Amino acid sequence: MKEFGELFQSADWKQEKHSPVIDGPDSVKKGDFANYSVSVGKEIPHPNTTEHHIRWIEIYFLPEGAKFPFQVARFDYTAHGESTEGANQGPVYTSPYSCFTVKLEKPGVFYATSYCNIHGLWKSEKAISLHD
Amino acid sequence: MKEFGELFQSADWKQEKHSPVIDGPDSVKKGDFANYSVSVGKEIPHPNTTEHHIRWIEIYFLPEGAKFPFQVARFDYTAHGESTEGANQGPVYTSPYSCFTVKLEKPGVFYATSYCNIHGLWKSEKAISLHD
Amino acid sequence: MKEFGELFQSADWKQEKHSPVIDGPDSVKKGDFANYSVSVGKEIPHPNTTEHHIRWIEIYFLPEGAKFPFQVARFDYTAHGESTEGANQGPVYTSPYSCFTVKLEKPGVFYATSYCNIHGLWKSEKAISLHD
Amino acid sequence: MKEFGELFQSADWKQEKHSPVIDGPDSVKKGDFANYSVSVGKEIPHPNTTEHHIRWIEIYFLPEGAKFPFQVARFDYTAHGESTEGANQGPVYTSPYSCFTVKLEKPGVFYATSYCNIHGLWKSEKAISLHD
Ligand SMILES: [Fe+3]
Numbered sequence: 001m002k003e004f005g006e007l008f009q010s011a012d013w014k015q016e017k018h019s020p021v022i023d024g025p026d027s028v029k030k031g032d033f034a035n036y037s038v039s040v041g042k043e044i045p046h047p048n049t050t051e052h053h054i055r056w057i058e059i060y061f062l063p064e065g066a067k068f069p070f071q072v073a074r075f076d077y078t079a080h081g082e083s084t085e086g087a088n089q090g091p092v093y094t095s096p097y098s099c100f101t102v103k104l105e106k107p108g109v110f111y112a113t114s115y116c117n118i119h120g121l122w123k124s125e126k127a128i129s130l131h132d
Numbered sequence: 133m134k135e136f137g138e139l140f141q142s143a144d145w146k147q148e149k150h151s152p153v154i155d156g157p158d159s160v161k162k163g164d165f166a167n168y169s170v171s172v173g174k175e176i177p178h179p180n181t182t183e184h185h186i187r188w189i190e191i192y193f194l195p196e197g198a199k200f201p202f203q204v205a206r207f208d209y210t211a212h213g214e215s216t217e218g219a220n221q222g223p224v225y226t227s228p229y230s231c232f233t234v235k236l237e238k239p240g241v242f243y244a245t246s247y248c249n250i251h252g253l254w255k256s257e258k259a260i261s262l263h264d
Numbered sequence: 265m266k267e268f269g270e271l272f273q274s275a276d277w278k279q280e281k282h283s284p285v286i287d288g289p290d291s292v293k294k295g296d297f298a299n300y301s302v303s304v305g306k307e308i309p310h311p312n313t314t315e316h317h318i319r320w321i322e323i324y325f326l327p328e329g330a331k332f333p334f335q336v337a338r339f340d341y342t343a344h345g346e347s348t349e350g351a352n353q354g355p356v357y358t359s360p361y362s363c364f365t366v367k368l369e370k371p372g373v374f375y376a377t378s379y380c381n382i383h384g385l386w387k388s389e390k391a392i393s394l395h396d
Numbered sequence: 397m398k399e400f401g402e403l404f405q406s407a408d409w410k411q412e413k414h415s416p417v418i419d420g421p422d423s424v425k426k427g428d429f430a431n432y433s434v435s436v437g438k439e440i441p442h443p444n445t446t447e448h449h450i451r452w453i454e455i456y457f458l459p460e461g462a463k464f465p466f467q468v469a470r471f472d473y474t475a476h477g478e479s480t481e482g483a484n485q486g487p488v489y490t491s492p493y494s495c496f497t498v499k500l501e502k503p504g505v506f507y508a509t510s511y512c513n514i515h516g517l518w519k520s521e522k523a524i525s526l527h528d
């Protein structure tokens with residue numbers, strides 16, 4: 001039986017349309033708000049149809065030396081062309097691109113996870129250092 | 133007994149720190165991606181503590197003349213200083229600010245709803261027209 | 265422009281497959297845990313396909329005489345037959361039926377809201393009294 | 397840098413109050429609905445306070461021999477005694493206990509994941525076989 005952690009796939013986002021990418025500063029000022037964005041399909045767009053789409057992205061933060069991660073945010077993308085007139089006939093589609101604003105008191109690592117409704121769980125990470 | 137719809141409060145965001153604000157174009161090109169942002173506390177910051185914070189913002193779209201709204205996105209803000217060392221001692225805080233990218237095939241209205249864990253449900257809206 | 269609260273539909277659950285139904289005791293002991301369930305399509309099952317399904321149910325509680333409601337729970341139903349082999353070829357479907365366990369310190373009203381991905385927002389409510 | 401999958405802790409639920417437990421049949425009839433429950437703190441209750449509580453449980457399903465898991469459900473527990481009168485003075489608390497109803501077309505493994513707002517991510521799993 002596979003471990004749950006083994007179900008997260010990862011790959012170079014420049015070549016794989018499912019990999020989440022965290023963009024933003026590598027170093028931020030301690031206790032100040034900093035802006036980041038996260039997206040799936042940054043280089044190669046992922047399909048966005050009623051039958052096949054990116055459902056969500058989550059962000060976690062593991063402080064340096066800490067045992068437990070904190071969930072920072074969760075972004076659900078919920079409109080993919082569904083309609084009473086049939087699949088892909090709807091008036092609105094949401095893209096898997098989000099931004100988030102965080103205040104950090106410690107350095108650590110951001111983890112992004114994402115879910116394609118037919119291609120499963122994906123992950124990436126980005127280390128953040130602090131300065132005064 | 134109050135109707136559920138009556139539980140959503142609204143107020144001028146310039147004077148009320150709980151009102152969600154949708155920012156972005158009033159008119160977008162049909163079938164093209166457009167960028168919006170949504171925030172709570174844009175003018176007067178809302179507290180962000182373990183005991184009192186903005187938990188989420190949701191976006192809905194009601195096409196012009198349509199009966200049923202579509203949920204566009206949901207943004208959960210999940211880090212508010214909680215820690216094994218006690219409330220407000222934690223290393224990370226998430227602000228209630230998000231962006232979203234949507235493709236519209238019809239004009240209509242965006243509704244933003246938000247939730248403060250002690251001050252309940254809030255709402256605002258923004259009409260969107262389309263051009264070729 | 266319609267108010268957001270007007271977008272929630274309601275109907276007799278015995279005749280309407282979208283109406284959420286809260287089942288459980290009308291009166292509970294103050295400060296004790298009590299069990300409830302909530303479902304959509306209790307009498308007339310709602311379709312569960314990749315293109316058309318119940319996405320979530322939420323529960324809120326408005327204490328008697330209070331101004332602000334509290335969100336109690338949110339249940340996302342995320343598997344609806346999607347598959348790499350095409351819509352409705354997948355191995356798993358989740359039904360819109362959930363249970364929840366709550367401890368109440370005040371009487372009040374539970375509100376259930378639910379969302380069909382093509383037929384929008386629905387609601388119902390159930391008053392709860394307390395006894396010693 | 398730790399892999400994201402390494403952040404999920406596991407332990408015997410009879411001795412560890414954070415471990416999610418999936419209860420229900422080991423074998424179900426193919427294509428029929430089956431009922432399961434999932435809980436955290438089944439043997440040793442986890443605290444439920446404004447500062448420290450179980451935030452959510454998620455369920456995934458990996459079909460036998462498949463590469464990609466499917467998300468089955470997500471349960472958010474959102475009331476933990478928060479109040480305008482201060483932490484733990486509120487009227488409602490939600491317990492980390494949920495049930496789910498699923499229809500399976502293939503055998504496989506259910507994974508439960510859960511999140512304590514200060515003690516991080518946890519997991520467990522349960523294999524399911526099918527019969528006619
Ligand atoms: Fe995909």
Ligand SMILES: [Fe+3]
Nearest residue numbers: 185248250251
């Ligand atoms: Fe507030």
Ligand SMILES: [Fe+3]
Nearest residue numbers: 317380382383
């Ligand atoms: Fe429907």
Ligand SMILES: [Fe+3]
Nearest residue numbers: 449512514515
């Ligand atoms: Fe804990």
